[in-house]
Amino acid sequence: MTTEPAKTHTEPVKDWTTDYDIFDPGYIRDPFPTWDDLREKCPVAHTERWGGSWMPTTYEDLRKIAADIEIFSSRNPLVANVGEPTEEVMADLENQFSVGAPPISSDPPVHTWSRALLLPKFSIKEVARYEEETRELCRSLIDRFIDKGRADAAVDYAQQIPSRVIASMLGIPQERAGEFTEWVRGFLEYGLTNVDLRSGAAMQIFSFLNEQVQERKANPGDDLISYLLQAKAEGAPDPIPEPHVLGTCFLLLVAGIDTTWSSIGSAMWHLAQNPDDCKRLIDEPELITPAVEELLRAYSPVTMAREVTRDAQYNGCQMKENDKILMNFPAANRDPKKFENPDQVILDREVNPHIAFGVGIHRCAGSNLARMEMRVAIEEWLKRIPEFRLEDPEAVTWAGGQVRGPRKCAVVF
Amino acid sequence: MRIKVDTEKCEGHNRCFVVAAELFELDDSGYAHEVGDGKVPAGLEEKARLAVTNCPEQAISIDEDK
Ligand code: HEM
Ligand code: SF4
Numbered sequence: 356m357t358t359e360p361a362k363t364h365t366e367p368v369k370d371w372t373t374d375y376d377i378f379d380p381g382y383i384r385d386p387f388p389t390w391d392d393l394r395e396k397c398p399v400a401h402t403e404r405w406g407g408s409w410m411p412t413t414y415e416d417l418r419k420i421a422a423d424i425e426i427f428s429s430r431n432p433l434v435a436n437v438g439e440p441t442e443e444v445m446a447d448l449e450n451q452f453s454v455g456a457p458p459i460s461s462d463p464p465v466h467t468w469s470r471a472l473l474l475p476k477f478s479i480k481e482v483a484r485y486e487e488e489t490r491e492l493c494r495s496l497i498d499r500f501i502d503k504g505r506a507d508a509a510v511d512y513a514q515q516i517p518s519r520v521i522a523s524m525l526g527i528p529q530e531r532a533g534e535f536t537e538w539v540r541g542f543l544e545y546g547l548t549n550v551d552l553r554s555g556a557a558m559q560i561f562s563f564l565n566e567q568v569q570e571r572k573a574n575p576g577d578d579l580i581s582y583l584l585q586a587k588a589e590g591a592p593d594p595i596p597e598p599h600v601l602g603t604c605f606l607l608l609v610a611g612i613d614t615t616w617s618s619i620g621s622a623m624w625h626l627a628q629n630p631d632d633c634k635r636l637i638d639e640p641e642l643i644t645p646a647v648e649e650l651l652r653a654y655s656p657v658t659m660a661r662e663v664t665r666d667a668q669y670n671g672c673q674m675k676e677n678d679k680i681l682m683n684f685p686a687a688n689r690d691p692k693k694f695e696n697p698d699q700v701i702l703d704r705e706v707n708p709h710i711a712f713g714v715g716i717h718r719c720a721g722s723n724l725a726r727m728e729m730r731v732a733i734e735e736w737l738k739r740i741p742e743f744r745l746e747d748p749e750a751v752t753w754a755g756g757q758v759r760g761p762r763k764c765a766v767v768f
Numbered sequence: 769m770r771i772k773v774d775t776e777k778c779e780g781h782n783r784c785f786v787v788a789a790e791l792f793e794l795d796d797s798g799y800a801h802e803v804g805d806g807k808v809p810a811g812l813e814e815k816a817r818l819a820v821t822n823c824p825e826q827a828i829s830i831d832e833d834k
Contacts, residue, residue: 479794722782
């Protein structure tokens, strides 16, 4: 089946309430004024671009929509709808691997057990097992550039961390981290608006992971893939079907890399411009815990999507079956009705129930891992590089859409 | 003062445990439960209130008079 090419026009936006464009370069760089405007004028905005979608921007709407899993399904969490892969590619993916990425792309009951399988491996305690090696990794990255007085905090640092940590958890050779980071970008970044790129990237990731799964079946080890192959949970089939294991591993790679890299990158971008915050974190090391939450709130990287399961009225909007909703968690976290001075980064903000990791049953399963990586990355950087600044603020580039964060962020020290 | 986690609402963000480890315990999957019968020892009232206001699921309730 070939679908109509989606409306992907890129003319400038005149009215953000009825025609927003999440890929507008100005919006990606600085979306905050637009969200403020939308919250005031039209808290659930609409667009026909990129396959069409609705976009709520208030904290309350995000919570309500996330809670209503009957009407707002997670069957397709990608934010753009630029057509399906060709029949051939689809058949290939399905025959070889059976596509899907549970639990993120599923609703209960499958969601319930596929999430239950994962959670014990991502608890605070389990994640702490990887802290020391994450620290060593950060130090070795810094060793590579400290003498140069200059580094790209996004490329040389932030990007290098989550791919290696998740590789280590999955028992994948870390040398291949660069390769699969590019595949993940192909899927979530470049491929978001280009279905051929996206399915090509998916194919590469699935093939690679499939080799790893076969390997682990023959030689089980102390890694997540081996764990999933023999894991049990209430309501889950026993054993877990292999395509499910593959889909979950796919999700862990895709959900764990761009996201955490973006949040570490945004944190570095913020600190490079706020020497007082660096100084506070050095003088009061215990501030790091609330500071990580505050940086997550202010620079939330992730927007997910829902699909409407039947025609429904929501907050004055007539939604139709299969309409897409963009879960703009980042905008909710800047809602002045919920957060005092939302545009200010206050490292020791006391009341901060942010939803950067989502809210409700799909709450990010990797949140404790992501927090640990952010904390360690910031701590290790500040130990060695207490003072640094952006080389050229104009030269910083951002990616956006599903995941927002800096992609080039040169700093000098 | 007494606190209680509504286990139906808790989604395991673990924010309560991080701000007030004395008052909450987590199971292996990260879901929270109040320690013991939820009675807040003297001196920990402020921490208990912070746990309530930082929970994104609004899963923790507090009874000031018990
Ligand atoms: C700062 C970094 C991260 C952010 C901001 C983030 C954000 C999110 C968000 C907003 C969701 C909710 C999706 C929804 O409601 O549809 C989610 C789900 C998920 N994330 Fe993360 N994530 C991050 C890092 C990670 C890491 C490191 C992993 C694991 C390696 C991970 C694994 C997952 C999984 C498995 C889900 C699906 C949970 C479910 O559907 O039940 N994430 N993430
Ligand atoms: S902060 Fe709320 S949702 Fe999170 S573990 Fe505690 S009670 Fe549960």
